[in-house]
Amino acid sequence: MAKVYSVCNQKGGVGKTTTAVNIAAFLATFAGKTLLVDLDPQGNATSASGVSKDQVDSSVYEVLTDNVPAVSIVKETRIKGLHVLPSNTSLAGAEVELVSEIAREYKLREALREAREVYDYIIIDTPPSLSLLTINALAATDEVLIPIQCEYFALEGLSQLLKTIDLVRVNLHPELKIGGIIFTMYDSRLILNNEVLEEVKEHFPNLVFENTIPRNVRLSEAPSHGMPILFYDPTSTGSLSYEKLTRELIERNKGEEKTDQGPVQEFKEEIQCQPQTQNVGLAEALEL
Numbered sequence: 001m002a003k004v005y006s007v008c009n010q011k012g013g014v015g016k017t018t019t020a021v022n023i024a025a026f027l028a029t030f031a032g033k034t035l036l037v038d039l040d041p042q043g044n045a046t047s048a049s050g051v052s053k054d055q056v057d058s059s060v061y062e063v064l065t066d067n068v069p070a071v072s073i074v075k076e077t078r079i080k081g082l083h084v085l086p087s088n089t090s091l092a093g094a095e096v097e098l099v100s101e102i103a104r105e106y107k108l109r110e111a112l113r114e115a116r117e118v119y120d121y122i123i124i125d126t127p128p129s130l131s132l133l134t135i136n137a138l139a140a141t142d143e144v145l146i147p148i149q150c151e152y153f154a155l156e157g158l159s160q161l162l163k164t165i166d167l168v169r170v171n172l173h174p175e176l177k178i179g180g181i182i183f184t185m186y187d188s189r190l191i192l193n194n195e196v197l198e199e200v201k202e203h204f205p206n207l208v209f210e211n212t213i214p215r216n217v218r219l220s221e222a223p224s225h226g227m228p229i230l231f232y233d234p235t236s237t238g239s240l241s242y243e244k245l246t247r248e249l250i251e252r253n254k255g256e257e258k259t260d261q262g263p264v265q266e267f268k269e270e271i272q273c274q275p276q277t278q279n280v281g282l283a284e285a286l287e288l
């Protein structure tokens with residue numbers, strides 16, 4: 001049975017797609033057969049993995065609205081063992097069409113049932129919103145991966161996302177876990193970056209991945225060539241950091257106890273008990 005991860009953060013441009021594409025590519029390379037599901041109408045994960053959106057006849061849209069099985073329309077990529085369930089702008093319409101459907105939150109979960117038997121890993125890239133598409137991703141997920149940028153406003157977004165994950169647990173999917181928080185575009189020379197990282201580590205000691213992703217120009221170039229970083233520039237710092245992160249993810253997977261944190265609510269209570277007086281009011285930003 002595949003392990004299903006969603007890469008989620010309703011904040012735009014924090015590195016969700018970059019993280020989803022590159023973790024998926026490394027998993028396919030050294031861990032097992034991997035399906036990258038592009039659940040964003042922008043289709044960035046589709047093109048970043050080398051699948052042209054123009055050539056996509058059937059997409060995740062048909063999977064969600066016409067009950068087309070996901071396994072029947074996946075596309076191969078130039079990375080062995082990495083397949084993509086593509087997306088294009090038609091997916092934007094799914095949001096509206098699904099509203100009147102029965103069990104609309106479980107459409108993706110149902111559609112991936114067969115794929116779970118075929119793949120070792122399924123990675124879902126989500127849109128920058130807490131929409132029905134993102135709820136579908138969470139309902140289909142074993143563990144959520146949360147990329148965040150080390151900025152003040154990142155913490156406000158994190159708080160909102162954790163509340164949504166709680167709601168999904170209570171109403172749709174009690175086994176949903178948080179796989180971890182990933183710091184993206186991290187620059188150790190910036191004081192604010194370090195402050196935010198330390199603050200989040202203090203509140204979520206077992207959730208933050210040890211390996212951070214630095215800002216690296218090769219990572220931002222790779223999508224325009226339709227290549228994951230391990231194909232575009234395997235010796236770049238961006239590639240090495242995503243490789244290390246993926247290995248850490250696999251290790252966590254083996255030693256499940258590190259990621260099994262119980263209800264998110266417990267963390268919120270813990271934060272309330274430990275108000276941060278110094279720093280730049282980051283605890284307030286968490287609104288917890």
Ligand SMILES: Nc1ncnc2c1ncn2[C@@H]1O[C@H](COP(=O)(O)OP(=O)(O)OP(=O)(O)O)[C@@H](O)[C@H]1O
Pocket residue numbers: 011012013014015016017018019040042044126127128184185186213214215216217219220221223238
């Ligand atoms: N570590 C990095 N170093 C440099 N550039 C990066 C890095 N990670 C992502 N980028 C660039 O930042 C931009 C946003 O990244 P990405 O598309 O992965 O974010 P996203 O969260 O998926 O965005 P959206 O919310 O629009 O889906 C892209 O241009 C990407 O190439």
Ligand SMILES: [Mg+2]
Pocket residue numbers: 016017018040044125126
């Ligand atoms: Mg994206």
